[in-house]
Structure formats: C-alpha cells, structure tokens
Amino acid sequence: MTTWDPAQYLRHADHRARPFADLLARVPDLPSAPPLIADLGCGPGNVTALLAARWPTARITGYDNSPEMLDKARVEYAGPTSGGGRLDFAHADVRTWTPAQPYDLIVSNATLQWVPGHVDRFADWIDGLAPGGTFAFQVPGNFGSPSHRLMRELAESLGLAETLRHEDAVLAPQDYLARLTGLDCEVDAWETTYVHLLPGEDPVLDWVKGTGLRPVLTALADDPETREKFLTAYRAALREAYPAGPHGTPFPFRRIFAVARKQG
Known part of the structure; x- marks a missing residue:
C-alpha cells in the first residue's frame, strides 16, 4: 500500500486546489437542505474544507484509505462548520x-486515477444519489507527459513500472460523458491544461514526490541507495524536460472534469 506524506502533498496546495475550485463552480444547486456530501479521496482535508465554504449547512464526510492523510484532516478540519453543518473524516476504500x-453530492478530487476500473463504480454511486443529486470529479490527464513518461521509464529499469499509473488510468472527457449519460445523467465534461509556474530548485520533482511518485518512493523505502540513484537520474531528466525560466519553472498539467446530475 502506498504511503502518503501530507506535508509533501501540501507543498503545492494552492495549485493542487485550483482544479477542485473550478470543478465546484460547475456543480448545480443541491436538492436537500441541509445537503449530505461525500468526498472520495479527501487527502489532508484542505479541499474538503472548500465544500463547507460552499455549503456551510452541509453534513460532509471525507473518505480516504491513508491513515496519514486522515490524521492530518481530522486535526485541521473536523468538527462543526460556520453555518451549522459538520465536517467529518472516515476510513474507506474507494x-x-x-x-x-x-447523498446530494458525491465528489472526488484527483483520486479516481488510482482506482483501476473506476468507471465500473459509477452506477453504484449514481444509484446512491438523491434525485437531482450530483456526482462530480476531476482527475489528472497528464500520464503521457514527460513527468510521468520519464518516471515510468526509470521505474521499469527497476521492475517497478507496474506500481505506477499508465495512460489508460483515466478516460477522455467524451468517454466519461458517454458513460455518465448512459446512466441517465445530465453531464458536463471538459478538460483544461493549467500551466503552473513553480518556484524553487527542481520543483517538478518536488511536485511529483507528493503524488505520482509515491508508489516508487514507498517501494524503495527500505533501499535508500537505489532510491537515491533513481532520484538522481529522474531529477536530471526532469531538469531537461522542464527547463527553469527567469520567473520559475513552467509545468503544464492537463486535468479532466465531469459533473453528472442525476435526473430528479
């Protein structure tokens, strides 16, 4: 099981939270008051808190399978919300x-790429919505980008390529639209490429250490020599693929979004 580091993940919290904010902007009014909301793959809870800001009376539960992430979320965010709602966190396997x-809203932020066959779960989740409820998610669509291609190539030399997500980890927006409209939902699906300007030395490596690289770091946790050799080679490859500019390192990042409203 992959070990997660909340502090490392949160080093780029502002950039990571932006797609979730853009996703929530497209979620329609929810059918119940107060609404019941589930956040699948809540991580350290920082974006789950955005749900409480949007729906302050809501009863919100963030679900994750990482003890480290849940501990961080509970300490920072669990409890009553400003509008009389409540924010809780619980262990669950997506x-x-x-x-x-x-539920009035089931939402997921950058989690479903870790769930092989996640589209096969859509029917259960849509069934679990109240009439007029919404299922909304965003996933990274950058598995063919240099950051991930180089990661897989180096991991393959160590026999670890299968620990990583490949280009088939997510679908294209039109494929998600087809799956969700087939479940009798009104669907909004799109993609956006953000160009994050990252500060500091080797910022792309620092970014992926919080997310995509976690399976390799976990697998090599007891072999520090091999881990350091891998990071040295990967660092050099990323510097070439993502050269630093005068104001930071531009890092293009494609994201895929879907908002599906169940028929009332």
Whole structure:
C-alpha cells in the first residue's frame, strides 16, 4: 500500500486546489437542505474544507484509505462548520465504498486515477444519489507527459513500472460523458491544461514526490541507495524536460472534469 506524506502533498496546495475550485463552480444547486456530501479521496482535508465554504449547512464526510492523510484532516478540519453543518473524516476504500444513504453530492478530487476500473463504480454511486443529486470529479490527464513518461521509464529499469499509473488510468472527457449519460445523467465534461509556474530548485520533482511518485518512493523505502540513484537520474531528466525560466519553472498539467446530475 502506498504511503502518503501530507506535508509533501501540501507543498503545492494552492495549485493542487485550483482544479477542485473550478470543478465546484460547475456543480448545480443541491436538492436537500441541509445537503449530505461525500468526498472520495479527501487527502489532508484542505479541499474538503472548500465544500463547507460552499455549503456551510452541509453534513460532509471525507473518505480516504491513508491513515496519514486522515490524521492530518481530522486535526485541521473536523468538527462543526460556520453555518451549522459538520465536517467529518472516515476510513474507506474507494474501490469498494458504496453509499449507505442518499447523498446530494458525491465528489472526488484527483483520486479516481488510482482506482483501476473506476468507471465500473459509477452506477453504484449514481444509484446512491438523491434525485437531482450530483456526482462530480476531476482527475489528472497528464500520464503521457514527460513527468510521468520519464518516471515510468526509470521505474521499469527497476521492475517497478507496474506500481505506477499508465495512460489508460483515466478516460477522455467524451468517454466519461458517454458513460455518465448512459446512466441517465445530465453531464458536463471538459478538460483544461493549467500551466503552473513553480518556484524553487527542481520543483517538478518536488511536485511529483507528493503524488505520482509515491508508489516508487514507498517501494524503495527500505533501499535508500537505489532510491537515491533513481532520484538522481529522474531529477536530471526532469531538469531537461522542464527547463527553469527567469520567473520559475513552467509545468503544464492537463486535468479532466465531469459533473453528472442525476435526473430528479
């Protein structure tokens, strides 16, 4: 199981939160008051808190399978919200999680790429929505970019390529649209490429250490010599692929979004 580091993940919190904010901007009004919301793959809770800002009366539960992430989320964000709602966090595996009661919103931020066959879960999640409820998610669509291609090539030399996500980890927006409209939903699907300007030395390596590189770092945790050799080679490759400019390092990052509203 991949070990997560909340502090490393949050080093680029502002850039990582922007796609979630853009996703929430497209979520329509929810059918119940107060609404019931589930956040699948809540991580350290910083974007789950954005749900409470948008729907301050809501009862919100963030689900994750990382003890490290859940501990951070509970310390920082759990408890009553400003509008009389509540924010809680619980352990769950997105691969098997099924709604136990009707939700007004099921949302997921940069998590489903870790769930092979996640589209096969859509029917259960849509079934778990209240009439007029919404299922909304965003996933990274950069598995063919240099950051991930170089990562896989180097990991393959160590026999670790299968620990990483490949280009088939997510679908194209039109494919998500087809799947969700087939479940009798009104769907908005799109993609955006952000160009993040990252500060500091080797910032792309610093970025992927918080997310995509975690499986390799976990696999090499007990082999520091091999881990350092891998990071040295990967660092050099990333410097060439993403040269620093006078104001920082431009890092193009494609994201894929879908917002599906269940028929009322």
